[in-house]
Structures are given as structure tokens and as C-alpha cells.
Amino acid sequence: MSTPHFPIYMDYSATNPCDPRVVDAMIPWLREHFGNPASRSHAWGWEAEKAVETAREQVAALIGADPREIVWTSGATESNNLALKGAAHFYKTKGKHLITVKTEHKAVLDTCRELERQGFEVTYMDVQADGLLDLEAFKAAIRPDTIIASVMFVNNEIGVIQDIAAIGAICREKGVIFHVDAAQATGRV
Incomplete structure (x- = not known):
């Protein structure tokens, strides 16, 4: 049996x-x-x-x-889409470069691909073996025309928690808008 x-x-x-x-x-x-x-x-x-x-x-x-x-909004996908597209188009006279992470949620990656079709350039950062973003590599990826960096706080698939405070400090120092998808972090972190 x-x-x-x-x-x-x-x-x-x-x-x-x-x-x-x-x-x-x-x-x-x-x-x-x-x-x-x-x-x-x-x-x-x-x-x-x-x-x-x-x-x-x-x-x-x-x-x-x-x-x-x-x-x-109706949910996280619409929120990410609204934030990224809205900020990118509003600040496109300053630059047309965005940075995100290859392990981002599909909603963010799809929005970045759509922005690329609209003439923006996106750098997709690799993560380290532990799933974390290499902060020095991130800092080096920022260019004078970088307008937005988008990093997920807590990854919905692997559970890694990015150092949002440190990433935010780098963005603030460089004058880059910092978008955080915190859908998986809210109420937990």
C-alpha cells in the first residue's frame, strides 16, 4: 500500500x-x-x-x-509600475539610466524592460552568493545620468534581506532616487 x-x-x-x-x-x-x-x-x-x-x-x-x-493602488505590481515609470519620465531630463538587481520581482523587471523599450538604459546588477547586493559594485554602477535605483527589501523567493539603509545612503550621497519594493518586508522587518 x-x-x-x-x-x-x-x-x-x-x-x-x-x-x-x-x-x-x-x-x-x-x-x-x-x-x-x-x-x-x-x-x-x-x-x-x-x-x-x-x-x-x-x-x-x-x-x-x-x-x-x-x-x-490595486497592489504591489501597480505600485512598482507607477513609482518607476512616473519617476523615470519625470526626471528623464536629468538622465535616463536606472539600476536594479537581477533577483528583483518580475513586476519590477518587467517595468524596467518596458522603460528600456521607451529609451531608458537599465543596469541589472548581479548579487553575491549570499543573495546580497555588493555595495561597492552598486556604487561603481552609478553614473552621472543615473536617476533611479530599485532594490527589493526582502526577496519573495529566497528571503534575503538587503541592507536598505546602506543602499539608501549611497543613493542619497549620489543624488539618485531610491525605490524600494517593500511588499514582503512590511510588517515583518
């Missing part, structure tokens, strides 16, 4: 069952308080707007940001 084989789901960082506490908190908004937060001419809209602003404050507190810095 053979032992049955059951699949093991190992992609919890990407998608997992919703925490029952979250479900419980959301049920009233799905069943009773369904107002449009942008509709400010009635009580349902006012109540929904207040809930959205409370959520904005909670997210800001979680990541150490000002609530005015929180922009709602």
Missing part, C-alpha cells in the same frame, strides 16, 4: 488565506457600510471616507510614513 501524497502550498508570501480578524473587520464594510469614500454628499460616503483615512493612518504608522504619503 502506498502512502498518499498531499501537495504542500509554499507560496504564502504571495497569497495566503485571509486572517479571520481581517475578515471580521471587513464584513461590515462589505455588507452594511458600502458607501463610496469619494462621495462626500451623503452619510455613507462620509463614513467610508473616514474609514479609508483611518486605514491610511494605520498603514503610515506601520511603515513610519506621513499619512499624506500613502497612495492607494
Whole structure:
């Protein structure tokens, strides 16, 4: 008699069952308080707007940001796309060079490839054997026309945690915008 084989789901960082506490908190908004937060001419809209602003404050507190810095999107892919394309096009008169890492999430790599089709140049950095970015190699890759560096905080596939503080300091010193995909880090690091 053979032992049955059951699949093991190992992609919890990407998608997992919703925490029952979250479900419980959301049920009233799905069943009773369904107002449009942008509709400010009635009580349902006012109540929904207040809930959205409370959520904005909670997210800001979680990541150490000002609530005015929180922009709602449909998810991490849209957020990365919006940030990278928006900054690249806004600063293209300063330069058209970006730096990212070969182990970045597909959403970032796809956006960088699209920017290349639009005339930008992208340097794709290798990582060391431990998955970390070589900071000296990173610093050497920055050119006078480098406008953005994009580095994932916590890698969704190998779990490595990049030294975001050190990378950010290099970017600040060189006048380069630093984009961090922190989707896997938020609430964990």
C-alpha cells in the first residue's frame, strides 16, 4: 500500500488565506457600510471616507510614513509600475539610466524592460552568493545620468534581506532616487 501524497502550498508570501480578524473587520464594510469614500454628499460616503483615512493612518504608522504619503493602488505590481515609470519620465531630463538587481520581482523587471523599450538604459546588477547586493559594485554602477535605483527589501523567493539603509545612503550621497519594493518586508522587518 502506498502512502498518499498531499501537495504542500509554499507560496504564502504571495497569497495566503485571509486572517479571520481581517475578515471580521471587513464584513461590515462589505455588507452594511458600502458607501463610496469619494462621495462626500451623503452619510455613507462620509463614513467610508473616514474609514479609508483611518486605514491610511494605520498603514503610515506601520511603515513610519506621513499619512499624506500613502497612495492607494490595486497592489504591489501597480505600485512598482507607477513609482518607476512616473519617476523615470519625470526626471528623464536629468538622465535616463536606472539600476536594479537581477533577483528583483518580475513586476519590477518587467517595468524596467518596458522603460528600456521607451529609451531608458537599465543596469541589472548581479548579487553575491549570499543573495546580497555588493555595495561597492552598486556604487561603481552609478553614473552621472543615473536617476533611479530599485532594490527589493526582502526577496519573495529566497528571503534575503538587503541592507536598505546602506543602499539608501549611497543613493542619497549620489543624488539618485531610491525605490524600494517593500511588499514582503512590511510588517515583518
